[in-house]
Amino acid sequence: MxxxxxxxxxxxxxxxxxxxxxxxxxxxxxxxxxxxxxxxxxxxxxxxxxxxxxxxxxxxxxxxxxxxxxxxxxxxxxxxxxxxxxxxxxxxxxxxxxxxxxxxxxxxxxxxxxxxxxxxxxxxxEGEIRSCFAMTEPDVASSDATNIRTEITRDGDTYVINGRKWWTTGAPDKRCKIAIMMGRTEPDAPSHKQQSMILVPMDTPGVTVIRPLTVFGYDDAPHGHAEVSFVNVRVPASNILVGEGRGFEIAQGRLGPGRIHHCMRTIGLAERALETLCRRALTRKAFGKPLADQGVTRHWIAESRMEIDQARLLTLHAARMIDEFGTKAARAEIAMIKVVAPNMAQKVVDRAIQICGAGGLSQDFHLAYAYARARSIRILDGPDEVHRETIAKMELRKHATGGVDAGSNV
CATH class of the missing domain: 1.10.540.10 (Acyl-CoA dehydrogenase/oxidase, N-terminal domain)
Incomplete structure (x- = not known):
């Protein structure tokens, strides 16, 4: 490729x-x-x-x-x-x-x-301001976005917003001036037509950053993640994106390329972790020989190399699919990379930590923070289980013709 x-x-x-x-x-x-x-x-x-x-x-x-x-x-x-x-x-x-x-x-x-x-x-x-994306809610299982309960209610020429969000990345940042928020405009519509997205300036009365949230103790400052409340927040009706009931459509258009970005950044994280593993293995001795001469270390290095390259090729394939056929046609490929890349990175970083010993857990190495970031991406933009479900459904659909597999003895 x-x-x-x-x-x-x-x-x-x-x-x-x-x-x-x-x-x-x-x-x-x-x-x-x-x-x-x-x-x-x-x-x-x-x-x-x-x-x-x-x-x-x-x-x-x-x-x-x-x-x-x-x-x-x-x-x-x-x-x-x-x-x-x-x-x-x-x-x-x-x-x-x-x-x-x-x-x-x-x-x-x-x-x-x-x-x-x-x-x-x-x-x-221009990088003069930053932004946040408010979708996940603390009171519902947001892996199923039809659960979202934040209300966006039309009132004349305005919308009134009431709800509570969390894991709103960027909200604690003083530079964050605008939120794209997903909420329910049409509770009686079909489940995938209830949600809309709307622009909410962060200085609008009623918007409150309740607290920053940590990831394994890391606060990711100065951008961070926050719990945010919206109480009778009133914004112009012109702030709605595209129109009411288009939230899921926008989410898919937004998250497809975004998952490519997340996965490739995660592959870069894993590549750096493997470099750290190899350098440490070449310079540290245990039981009379370098760690690099220990069989288990070599196996970890080989597995890491293969897994990184596999994840990279799969992600590049998904990127090509988006370019040539669009996000919707690449849905299975996007779901696959979202599972494969962070799981791979988590394993590679864990091996690097093990080779670095107690130092790998400390602030003297980049690995502890790298592990926290890799682990969080397995939940960010949808947990592994949701993506596996998507992959399985699409694979089963290929074979749901009612016929018998030509290679089957059944």
Whole structure:
């Protein structure tokens, strides 16, 4: 499979050089500035500095889809770049390519009115503001989005919103100015027509960030995740995206490419973990010989190499399917990568932690945080079980013809 183009190859080389020169050395600076910051939820100086350098290097907004921008990339071209950025937890934001902003910007491009685009896209694309996506709710099983109970009620020229969300990534961030929120506009409609998406400025009266949430103790500041309440929040009726009852349609359009991004970033995380495993194995001795000479270590390295490459190829295949046939046609492939990539990364990181011993659990390595991120992605954008169900249903549908398999003895 050829994922390359001359432009994408050039961007990959330049991006790798930028990561080596600027991003990896900045990780320790980021951690130090975060600990010293009086305001935990505002952009750090090192982030501002990195973003300015990325703009100067013309490595900004690499996520732009070719379908909508002449200078954009296909999903297949962008995927390897996403992997490179995903090697560092501070990589994607440096290039204005981090979630949930990329998904929100693409949602505005695909489904926003001209007025909505003009107001929100320029500051998001310039990195002047950030955004959040409010879908998951604490009181229902949100893996089934038909359960969502936040109410969006039409009142003349406005909508009134009441509900409570959590795991709203980006909401604690002082730069977060706009939320795309999913809620119920038509409770009596068929289940997949009840939900809508609406734009809610975060400074609207009645919007309250209740608390930040942690992932295995990590708060992911300064962007973070939050529980947010909406109490009699009133926004103009023009803030609805596309129209009432289109929430599921928008979600599928948004989450397809977004899952490609998540999976490729996760593959980058796993690749870096394998590098750490190998370097540690070559430099540490136990029981009279290097860890790299222990049979179990070599097996872990071999398994990790095979699993990473398998996940990458499957993700690139899904990206090609989206490019050629659209998100709906690539539904099975997208579901497969969403299961395969984070499970693979979790295993690879776990092996690296084991080789690094107690150090792998500490702040001296990137692995503990990498494990937390890999584990969270198995729930983010839908848990493994939901995606496995989708894959199985689509596979069974291929064979539900009532005939007998030609290779069967039954």
């Amino acid at each position: 050829n994922a390359s183009s001359p432009r994408a190859d050039d961007l990959a080389k330049r991006l790798t050089a930028f990561m080596n020169e600027h991003v990896y050395p900045a990780e320790a600076v980021f951690e130090r500035q975060l600990k010293e910051a009086s305001d935990h939820w505002s952009e750090l100086p090192i982030t501002t500095e990195l973003k300015a350098k990325a703009k100067t290097a013309k490595l900004w907004n690499l996520w732009l889809p070719k379908a909508h921008f002449a200078e954009g990339l296909t999903n297949l071209e962008y995927a390897p770049l996403c992997e490179i950025m995903g090697r560092s937890p501070i990589g994607p934001e440096t290039f204005n390519c981090s979630a949930p902003d990329t998904g929100n910007m693409e949602t505005l491009i695909l489904y926003g009115s001209e007025e909505q685009k003009q107001r929100w896209l320029p500051p998001l694309m």
